[in-house]
Structures are given as structure tokens and as C-alpha cells.
Amino acid sequence: MTELAFQDQYADEYAHCYGCGRLNEDGMKLKSYWDGEETVCRFTADPKFSGGYPGFLYGGMIASLMDCHGAATAWAAKARTVQQEATRFVTASLKVDFRAPAPTNVELEVRGKINEIKGRKVVVDLTLSAAGKLCAEGSAVMVEIPINRQEG
Numbered sequence: 411m412t413e414l415a416f417q418d419q420y421a422d423e424y425a426h427c428y429g430c431g432r433l434n435e436d437g438m439k440l441k442s443y444w445d446g447e448e449t450v451c452r453f454t455a456d457p458k459f460s461g462g463y464p465g466f467l468y469g470g471m472i473a474s475l476m477d478c479h480g481a482a483t484a485w486a487a488k489a490r491t492v493q494q495e496a497t498r499f500v501t502a503s504l505k506v507d508f509r510a511p512a513p514t515n516v517e518l519e520v521r522g523k524i525n526e527i528k529g530r531k532v533v534v535d536l537t538l539s540a541a542g543k544l545c546a547e548g549s550a551v552m553v554e555i556p557i558n559r560q561e562g
């Protein structure tokens with residue numbers, strides 16, 4: 411049996427994100443999975459996403475990868491903890507420290523670790539590495555969309 415990515419379990423109305431929405435035809439369709447107590451997302455960036463120097467990714471894309479994987483990690487952590495499907499998490503805050511240039515055309519590994527779960531809030535610690543080298547690290551505060559916003 412093939413493991414379903416977190417993003418492939420989102421309800422249809424929450425599956426239109428450019429980064430990770432399975433229903434966004436033009437999007438990147440990022441996929442996140444459990445790896446023990448951590449989560450992982452792998453992505454190889456096309457050179458068209460280069461930053462100021464050929465062969466290296468622009469910073470906004472690095473943040474985007476960490477953002478979407480952070481939201482997915484929060485969703486999965488909530489589902490695992492309360493054993494009930496969460497709605498959808500949105501980013502309240504995202505901090506990224508860029509430690510080394512991240513290459514294009516090389517598989518990148520984004521990892522998430524749950525730092526805190528409190529009510530609708532999940533804080534996720536994140537790293538992005540290329541071939542084992544740390545390129546960026548940070549954290550995200552993710553907040554589950556409240557029920558009244560889903561209905562109204």
C-alpha cells in the first residue's frame with residue numbers, strides 16, 4: 411500500500427495551495443510524510459527558480475518549501491494527537507535563517523519537528539538540507555482555521 415501524503419488528505423476546499431495543493435494544476439504539489447517522530451518533504455527545484463547566482467535557489471522558494479511543509483506537519487501532528495482530522499493550518503509566523511546556498515537540480519530535504527501543540531496552534535521547527543548539508547533552518551507558528559471561518 412502506498413502511503414498517502416498529508417496534503418493528499420486535505421479536504422478539497424483546502425487543496426488549492428500553489429506550493430502543496432493537489433488540485434492546483436500549476437502548483438508544485440509538495441508532498442509531506444512522517445519519518446518516525448519527524449516529518450519529511452523532498453523536492454528538486456528547477457533552475458528557473460534560481461536566485462542571483464546560477465545554480466542556487468532564490469530565498470523565497472526556500473521559505474515557501476519550509477512554509478508548506480510546516481503547515482502540513484502541523485496538520486499531521488494535530489491529527490495524530492487528537493486522532494481526529496484537522497481542518498487546515500495557515501501560517502501565522504515563519505522565521506527562516508539562511509545558513510548556506512541551496513542548489514537547484516539537487517534533491518532538497520525539508521524536515522519538520524513538533525515543538526509545541528496548544529489549542530489551535532502548532533509550532534514546528536524546520537530545516538532544509540541538500541545532500542546532508544544544512545542550508546536553512548527556522549520555525550513556523552501554524553494556526554488551524556477555526557470552524558466559523560470554514561462556514562462563513
Ligand SMILES: CCCCCCCCCCCC(=O)SCCNC(=O)CCNC(=O)[C@H](O)C(C)(C)COP(=O)(O)OP(=O)(O)OC[C@H]1O[C@@H](n2cnc3c(N)ncnc32)[C@H](O)[C@@H]1OP(=O)(O)O
Nearest residue numbers: 499500501502503528529530531551553555556559560561
Ligand atoms: C473558506 C475557508 C477560508 C479560509 C481562509 C484561509 C486563508 C488563508 C489561506 C492562505 C494559506 C497560506 O498561504 S498560509 C500563509 C499566509 N498566511 C495567512 O494568510 C494567514 C493570515 N492570518 C490569519 O488568518 C490569522 O492571523 C490567523 C488565522 C493565523 C490567526 O488568527 P486567529 O484565528 O484570530 O488566532 P489567534 O487567536 O490570534 O491566535 C491563535 C494562536 O496563535 C498565536 N499567534 C497568532 N499569530 C501569531 C504570530 N504572528 N506569531 C506568533 N504567534 C501567533 C496566538 O498567540 C495564539 O496562541 P496562544 O495565545 O493560544 O498560545
